[in-house]
Amino acid sequence: QKEVEQDPGPLSVPEGAIVSLNCTYSNSAFQYFMWYRQYSRKGPELLMYTYSSGNKEDGRFTAQVDKSSKYISLFIRDSQPSDSATYLCAMNGNYGQNFVFGPGTRLSVLP
Amino acid sequence: GAGVSQTPSNKVTEKGKYVELRCDPISGHTALYWYRQSLGQGPEFLIYFQGTGAADDSGLPNDRFFAVRPEGSVSTLKIQRTERGDSAVYLCASSTDREQTQYFGPGTRLLVL
Numbered sequence: 001q002k003e004v005e006q007d008p009g010p011l012s013v014p015e016g017a018i019v020s021l022n023c024t025y026s027n028s029a030f031q032y033f034m035w036y037r038q039y040s041r042k043g044p045e046l047l048m049y050t051y052s053s054g055n056k057e058d059g060r061f062t063a064q065v066d067k068s069s070k071y072i073s074l075f076i077r078d079s080q081p082s083d084s085a086t087y088l089c090a091m092n093g094n095y096g097q098n099f100v101f102g103p104g105t106r107l108s109v110l111p
Numbered sequence: 112g113a114g115v116s117q118t119p120s121n122k123v124t125e126k127g128k129y130v131e132l133r134c135d136p137i138s139g140h141t142a143l144y145w146y147r148q149s150l151g152q153g154p155e156f157l158i159y160f161q162g163t164g165a166a167d168d169s170g171l172p173n174d175r176f177f178a179v180r181p182e183g184s185v186s187t188l189k190i191q192r193t194e195r196g197d198s199a200v201y202l203c204a205s206s207t208d209r210e211q212t213q214y215f216g217p218g219t220r221l222l223v224l
Binding site: 004006008032034036041042043044045046049088090092097098099100101102103104 | 115144146151152153154155156159167169170202204211212213214215216217218220
């Protein structure tokens with residue numbers, strides 16, 4: 001079992017839809033969680049950063065962490081074609097530890 | 112302000128050759144990370160610098176890979192005797208020592224023929 005898993009997609013949705021992206025992980029020590037967006041042939045760009053369990057909202061994006069289930073989610077409201085990209089989750093247990101990334105989910109928002 | 116920059120953006124080399132990949136982090140960022148990303152995969156950690164020293168090099172796959180950061184700013188990833196399996200995008204990221212959020216560069220696409 002990989003340490004962090006994501007459905008690779010591709011996930012195709014119509015413009016305006018609510019998108020749900022998820023990661024599961026196996027290491028209960030993880031407590032810092034990040035979501036990155038990566039456009040084709042570009043480096044990952046940080047979208048959301050959360051610590052421990054709970055929700056965090058930023059504009060159209062909401063990140064949820066459920067440490068008891070080892071499950072994190074990113075919700076995108078009113079999705080736009082410009083949201084079409086690969087979404088990567090990343091996590092670590094303590095400051096200074098290396099981050100573990102999921103393989104990414106490819107999202108396509110159709111106009 | 113300037114983000115993380117990486118050079119070259121693309122590198123094609125032959126099997127067995129030596130390559131150097133450069134990363135210029137955001138000014139003032141003390142932490143610097145190297146990752147390798149294969150097609151359809153997430154970034155895979157290689158090495159982490161805090162200042163000039165390698166705080167964690169556990170991700171380097173073998174002794175053909177080496178990285179330096181002599182003045183605590185620019186870093187160079189060095190790959191000796193390249194193999195076709197080394198073909199990937201090599202990403203660099205940096206962060207301050209007060210936060211964990213990392214800022215990535217655009218990557219260097221390495222192709223070993």
